[in-house]
Every structure is written in C-alpha cells, then in structure tokens.
Amino acid sequence: MPDKSGAAGGPSRVLLLGGTSEIGLGILAALRLSPDTEVLLAGRDEQRMAAAGKELGVRARTLPFDATALDTHQALIDQAFAGGDVDLVISAAGILAGQEILDRDPLGAGMLVETNFTGHVSTLLAAAGRMRAQGHGTIVVLSSIAAIRPRKANFVYGAAKSGLDAFGRGLADSLHGTGVNVLLVRPGFVIGRMTAGMKPAPLSTTPAAVGAAVAARLRGTSPGGLLWVPATLAPLAAAFRLLPRPLWRRLPR
Numbered sequence: 001m002p003d004k005s006g007a008a009g010g011p012s013r014v015l016l017l018g019g020t021s022e023i024g025l026g027i028l029a030a031l032r033l034s035p036d037t038e039v040l041l042a043g044r045d046e047q048r049m050a051a052a053g054k055e056l057g058v059r060a061r062t063l064p065f066d067a068t069a070l071d072t073h074q075a076l077i078d079q080a081f082a083g084g085d086v087d088l089v090i091s092a093a094g095i096l097a098g099q100e101i102l103d104r105d106p107l108g109a110g111m112l113v114e115t116n117f118t119g120h121v122s123t124l125l126a127a128a129g130r131m132r133a134q135g136h137g138t139i140v141v142l143s144s145i146a147a148i149r150p151r152k153a154n155f156v157y158g159a160a161k162s163g164l165d166a167f168g169r170g171l172a173d174s175l176h177g178t179g180v181n182v183l184l185v186r187p188g189f190v191i192g193r194m195t196a197g198m199k200p201a202p203l204s205t206t207p208a209a210v211g212a213a214v215a216a217r218l219r220g221t222s223p224g225g226l227l228w229v230p231a232t233l234a235p236l237a238a239a240f241r242l243l244p245r246p247l248w249r250r251l252p253r
C-alpha cells in the first residue's frame, strides 16, 4: 500500500466494519497482515469476531457496532482512531432478504436500507474526516452488481446498494488529493453465508476470490478506484444497463 504502512508494506491499523463479514475477513486474510498489525473488528457478535481475530493471527480487538444505531457511529470511529492512525477501513456490514419477504415487511425493508446504506454513510463520513486529517489511508466500500440497475426480484437491496455506490463515488471525489483513497468494489453473486440456500448466479465468486482481488489492488500503486469481481462482470453490467425495460422486468431473479 503506498501510504504510511507497517511491517512488510502492509497497513499498521485496520478497521473492519462488519467484523464477521466473510468478504471483509477474506480481504484481511488475503492481505497476509504482519502479526504486529492491529485489526479492529467492529460488529455485533463479540465471540465470532474474537474467533475470527485469532484465526487472522494479528493483534485483534473487537468494538461493539450496530450499523442501524446511527447516533453511535461518530463515537465508534473516534474510539477506533483514538489508538492512532487507521490505514485501512473496510465497510462490509450488510444484510440480504428476499423481496417477497420485504414486500410484507416495510419496517424490515427500512432497516435493510439503514444497514446497507445509511449506516455506511454515517460511519464513513466520520472515518473520512479522520483520514483526511491524518493525510493517508484507504477506504474499501463493498457495493454490488445489484447497484447497477434495480431488479424486480431484489429492488430494495438494489436501491440501498445504488445509494451506497453513488456515495462511494462521491466520497472518492471529495477525498481526491488528500492522500486518502476509496476503493469501490462491485462483486457479483458471492457464494457464502449471505447467499446460503440461493442458486448461484452466472459468474459467481467466493469471499476468498473477492479478498484476493481486493488485496491485489490494495498492494498495487493505485489502491483506489473501481473493482469488479470477477472482472468479466463489467461488460455484463454494461449490457444490463442497455436491456430494454420490458425485457428487464421479466428477469426471474
């Protein structure tokens, strides 16, 4: 990573928002962090985060974090930065629910949006302020192919991801020239806990593959920008945008 870094060129302090996220932990595993790296795992399940921290073989600490508790986010970020500069923030909180369930549960749909969009805005603006002041760092935002065009079968999730994707792009522009990079990651269908029980979509990937692609970008000379995983999704997404709406409406999933 081309900013201030720890041993072996990696980050010294890392914050994972969504401390049990398979993709988030996949990124940390793929970075092969030095044992001296301090990893702050922020989330709801203290036990699972502690176990994940042990597995990473780093100095791990857990912080309580609820993505929907917006009024706690500034304090959480202050706590994370209280111990020193944070070189890498990964924003990985998210939930997925079928549209047929959300259609009958408007409150649940609103909470999904809070988790997948609003909570990222309040945490990442607070983190961006601290990173701008320290003059270095990278923020990884986990968007999705679902952000590209809302599908009938998944439109609340897609709307939240569209908001997050737009936020990530705007944040990148606002931080340009400050020494802080934003990497916007758009995975396709990732086979894992979030998608358990669902039939994998074409060009499916895994948390480990997303982790490897993100780690490779972070290790390079331009850690920011846009990253499709797999890369072959980019032309597919371009085609998605062009599909006439009557056809798009008929997509079964």
Ligand SMILES: NC(=O)c1ccc[n+]([C@@H]2O[C@H](COP(=O)([O-])OP(=O)(O)OC[C@H]3O[C@@H](n4cnc5c(N)ncnc54)[C@H](OP(=O)(O)O)[C@@H]3O)[C@@H](O)[C@H]2O)c1
Residues within 6 Å of the ligand: 017, 018, 019, 020, 021, 022, 023, 024, 043, 044, 045, 065, 066, 067, 068, 091, 092, 093, 094, 095, 115, 116, 142, 143, 144, 145, 186, 187, 188, 189, 190, 191, 192, 193, 194, 195
């Ligand atoms: N899986 C996919 O197919 C896919 C594809 C594209 C993008 N993404 C995005 O990638 C990100 C990570 O997904 P993943 O595959 O790693 O899923 P995951 O393993 O299910 O991780 C989701 C994380 O979000 C946390 N979370 C959920 N609600 C929360 C809340 N209210 N407060 C704090 N944390 C909360 C979960 O914590 P708990 O352990 O407490 O539940 C977990 O740490 C998400 O933003 C997801 O939308 C996923």
